[in-house]
Amino acid sequence: ISGVRAAVAVKIYGDDMDVLNSTAVEVSEVLGQVPGASEVTVEQTTGLPMLTIDIDRDQIARYGLSLDTVQQAVAVAIGGREAGTLFQGDRRFDIVVRLPDEIRSDLAAIERLPIALPRELNSTISYIPLGEVATLDLAPGPNQISREEGKRRIVVSANVRGRDIGSFVSEAEQKIQAQVDIPAGYWIDWGGTFEQLESATKRLQIVVPVALLLVFILLFMMFNNVKDGLLVFTGIPFALTGGIVALWLRDIPLSISAGVGFIALSGVAVLNGLVMISFIRSLREQGLPLDTAIREGALTRLRPVLMTALVASLGFVPMALNVGTGAEVQRPLATVVIGGILSSTVLTLLVLPLLYQMAHRREDELEEQEIALAADRTS
Incomplete structure (x- = not known):
């Protein structure tokens, strides 16, 4: 019914992923103390490497660059841009221009990405590396963001061994309500096969x-x-x-x-x-x-x-x-x-x-x- 395969699932709703993760950890610790609980796990929502490019607005202003110019150069190099169409009989394939995979995964190589400076009258085009006008950071970011009922959601799941699900959920509800401080604007709901x-x-x-x-x-x-x-x-x-x-x-x-x-x-x-x-x-x-x-x-x-x-x-x-x-x-x-x-x-x-x-x-x-x-x- 709820998309959760575990016997019991505590679904936590809110807006801030950091608050959701910290609350989920507290709920999992309390849930693990309930007799009969086993395989208590928190939904993995973080850990995906994410490249963050922070453009220095003052620095690009000194070079006469616009924010859109730098963003377009990064988008083409990493994400790619359609440059044409290849026809093979009645089939068509888009031609996409972007950096090779080994360079796109190299942070130092991306820092050397050339950004074209504005062409002055009767002057040649010159370039500066991306690292001169931006700071690059590769750090773990959100792995997934699940939503339900218009709110972000994270799930703490558990299986039940040696007792019935009904009494387990009743005891777990009392302990979570007494030991976990749910922030204002956040709430929890119960799911899993318990709904069945x-x-x-x-x-x-x-x-x-x-x-x-x-x-x-x-x-x-x-x-x-x-x-x-x-x-x-x-x-x-x-x-x-x-x-x-x-x-x-x-x-x-x-x-x-x-x-x-x-x-x-x-x-x-x-x-x-x-x-x-x-x-x-x-x-x-x-x-x-x-x-x-x-x-x-x-x-x-x-x-x-x-x-x-x-x-x-x-x-x-x-x-x-x-x-x-x-x-x-x-x-x-x-x-x-x-x-x-x-x-x-x-x-x-x-x-x-x-x-x-x-x-x-x-x-x-x-x-x-x-x-x-x-x-x-x-x-």
Whole structure:
């Protein structure tokens, strides 16, 4: 998003490059002290050799020279000037006149560059060296000047090791604000892949509730019953609990890939509960008592629920153990899915039947009372 490949980038904005460089050095020192920071670097903006020619205006006035005459001579010698055009068939090439490369890189040779003096009446043209009317200096200058939002910008980048980017940036912001004095008219902004984390987090805040709402709507459409839909929906918190515990046991921070794993996990958890509740409902429709239907349904659906859980969890084991390229994305996702499926399966087999019994026992008792009253009336 920001053109910075590092995990975290501190972008400093202002006008004066010297102030930007000094502030960037202070920021890099503070950033390097934050636990988890690695490869802290400051954008290289200086170090390019630059030739500075300072023309002495008083001296050129003594020789009767104009500033433009000296500048034109230097521009032609170093930069070159078009002197004609070379034609080769239908192709054209500009002919540029300038000094050879070995002379243009020699400071002493440039100082001897002849500058033509003004021609007086009936006099011959004479020359003086450039060093007589100018001072030449070859010193490091700006390597590049980056701009963003209408201001000059310099970037301090860092990668994060052993912790999540969100907590790292939060701690780094506090330390930089407390230890670095940002001059008036200058400000800092955060970029890098941290911007992707923020944008993905905002997107998930919309996607996750919408996905859960759609799941509940589908459950309601299937059962035509809010109570049974909520019972199946309880598999989601069961699964989330296992995923969080698995992340904690493996000391893996909560990341966007882990969030995606929670979304995938919710589908498997709902599927297991759906298999069991739908079978129990079918047994009750056949006339079996509540307790018998729950016992038969739990025992009969044990194998399908275990098969679903094992297939889904074992398939993620290679991702969970990966240490190569892409491990930072695969490990959190796989860990969440495996841990959540295990907890969801156990709780689905043990807790869900109990919840179903508690939810429908009152309804079953009312039905028995109605049957008893109807029998009394008949008798």
